[in-house]
Amino acid sequence: MDTRLHGRIDASDVLQDGFLDLAQRVDCYLSDPSFPVFLWMRRIVCDRLAMVHRHHLGTQMRDVSQEVSLYRDPMPQTSSAALVSMLLGRLTTPSNAAIRAEQILQVQEAVNSLDSLDREVVALRHFEQLSRAETAVVLGISEEAAAKRYIRALKKLKTILAAMPDGLEGI
Secondary structure, eight states, X not given: OOGGGTTTOOXXXXXXXXXXXXXXXXXXXXXXXXXXXXXXXXXXXXXXHHHHHHXXXXXXXXXXXXXXXXXXXXXXXXXXXXXXXXXXXXOOSHHHXXXXXXXXXXXXHHHHHSOHHHHHHHIIXXXXXXOHHHHHHHHTSOHHHHHHHHHHHHHHXXXXXXXXXXXXXXX
């Protein structure tokens, strides 16, 4: 969800409305289950999220883009921040926690420098843990194309990380 909406909308409300949409459309899915139920559910909830974004980011009177945050530092994108956390894993000691905090910022920068489709394919495979076939369905491309896109995205990410001062390509 767009960070500008965090003060206005709770993610659980979006999910609840998405589940209501699912309940209303389940008969339609059951009559023609053209792809896995998880991906169908994901699509319906994503449609609900898109409606929320259009409603709140597309209004003229109380446009959220005109609101000013009191927080002055740049806020990382939630999806890429979560993806970075998943890619880095869990470290436990205080010194490792400090190292991890620095790595998070560096990997966040690297992930944000990828184009949106590359970020999406990496997020689908790592964060949402979708298979190649499921990723292909979500992206609307062939399974082979999804696999190639994923490999290219990982190579780009590795190149970006290798070029960083601390050389984080081993992550």
